Amino acid sequence: MNPPRRVTLQDIATSVGLSVNTVSRALAGKSAVNEATRAMIKAEADRLGYVPNTMARSLVLGQAMTIGVVITNPSNPFYSRMISAVEQRGSVLGYSVLLVVSEENHTNELRAVDSMRRWGVDGALVVPVQPEVEHWRRLMAAGTEMVLVNRDLPELDCDLVGIDYERSAYEATLHLLDTGVEQVYLLEEDLQISTVRARVDGFHRALAERGVPPESVRELRVPTRRRAANTLPWEPAEAYELAQHLAADVPPRSGILVGNDSFALGVYRAFSEAGRVIGDEVAVVGFGDHPFAAYLAPGLTSVRLPAEQVGAAAVDQLVARIGRRGSAAPRARISFPGDLIVRGSSTHRQPAAADPGSS
Amino acid sequence: MNPPRRVTLQDIATSVGLSVNTVSRALAGKSAVNEATRAMIKAEADRLGYVPNTMARSLVLGQAMTIGVVITNPSNPFYSRMISAVEQRGSVLGYSVLLVVSEENHTNELRAVDSMRRWGVDGALVVPVQPEVEHWRRLMAAGTEMVLVNRDLPELDCDLVGIDYERSAYEATLHLLDTGVEQVYLLEEDLQISTVRARVDGFHRALAERGVPPESVRELRVPTRRRAANTLPWEPAEAYELAQHLAADVPPRSGILVGNDSFALGVYRAFSEAGRVIGDEVAVVGFGDHPFAAYLAPGLTSVRLPAEQVGAAAVDQLVARIGRRGSAAPRARISFPGDLIVRGSSTHRQPAAADPGSS
DNA sequence: AAGAGCTACATTAACGTTAATGGTGACGAG
């Protein structure tokens, strides 16, 4: 009834009457083993149901064949898609994924660093909660390769794989202005992170380029007061409350750029309740192209983010770093473009498009 | 420039002039160590920046202090919330999380089993892709404790922690009937999994209890032909196409129970485009209470699922199993009730409720 | 035919940790 003891190389060795090392080399496909012997050993290994012990192997090889992934919140569609890609790509390259969820919480980040160090992961993919960097510095100082994902930490000398939010916001804003809006609003997350900063920059660049006067622009931050422990960090609820005031004040021919599609949900509801028509008198553009974006009425114009590409590229970059350990390669910054998907929410004075959205 | 060699017990031992074992016992808080000596050792450990090597410890202790989590798709809000809870609860109990994403793909499940066995995880939390069980049987036979989450595998003698979908569907259907609908539709996932079966059962029980005649009922399966590798497994697109036909045929005073909220998105769009009013002539009830449910127009009535509770309970159950290894405790089946959140989509002949939804 | 070189295996050591067992000095009891 006791759990069956695991089959080891020793078991196979005893069974076939050879040494442990020969069995190891045979199964590892190395030379200096007679092919007939190798076949015999492999057959016996199969028969006994041998599975190599990764812990023991990692211990002696000095590499864990594991990458740590520190994510803020898997409920964010961007990150959930990214996790899938990371796990898939990692497995192709022979790496397992050790997951830690920070929930935008600094204490959890410290826990993550501790966990990574204890396991001796070869590298870590990190979506940081701004702005502390000391713990990450410790992790890197301990010899763990690290790649930031999506969010940058300017103070940290570390690779970054993410999205060109500045350009995406720039293009989204231009699109908003092209629809003929006269008043422009920005609804952003109230977080001190690089992604928000980049989107705000792109927003400003577009406004400057088109000579939009300051009085035609208003920037708002949606407070991210967390309600419970396990709620979404970017609740539509917060945006909804803010948008209720907006729905009462906003003049016709207005455009709203929202930092993420969840906020857009709140805006939709607030404006709908106020009897104001999105896509007609008010244009809305979001970020993330969440699964629901194409199915709202009207469809939500949104910037599609290549989360899978980001995840796969981040793994590749990290594994490359692991490969050339120690060599102080210069900091890499890989960014992917967003893709503006135009739908009914930003096609003024037109009925909602029938197409679920295409690039 | 080379990565700094990791600090080991030996380093501390040499530094303080004691044996490795004494240092180990001192740091482990065990007896047979002078308190003054212990303090001195701890100080030196801190000074050198010692971090215990989990691999080495796991190897000698014979337990990995790791639980494997095999999830089908983190983009499903239910699973993403569950992952968070699992990771959090696991960390409290001292367990790390090794994540594998199956993407509803059997090959990935085989890969997951292999990974779990190689790592020698103490236990695994599994959301299975029906209906093969052989590989799971192998995993359990190898001594890995296992708990199924959300989806059951009747053929497997294994704990299950999930949702009482039968009861939830029963109640949701009763609610639908209570709103006065005369024709009832069921839109379900086309998957051979226990959750779908349970919901269908609950649906039928409610119909039977109210004596709804067969000609007033229609059951439809939304084909889950995967479009690309990394799309959602339950794309609203599939439901949308199906609902387009429905929107043309469905008589007034109809009710539609959909297996998940993503499908509801497709239904909303199809009916909206057909000029039919949800919540007025057609009632819709979904499953999952996805973040967008409260923000659609009208708000989507949906069954809220306690994903966090399921995740935490699954970890607890697994850890309990690990604790009493080998003792063939009987199969446990823990299920949590869903919570029907009534919103505008199922309040016939009434304007959309102003409240974002409460239990 | 003897040394060189090769093949095919065995032996030994190491990775960092914990558990089991050994040993030494101080102290108290008889």
Add this chain to the structure above:
DNA sequence: CTCGTCACCATTAACGTTAATGTAGCTCTT
């Protein structure tokens, strides 16, 4: 004074794997 006890620490072995080194037997050379 001697023996046992206890506190404290050292020594040894073990977990399962891989790498480095050792060795026996064979073949090839000259």
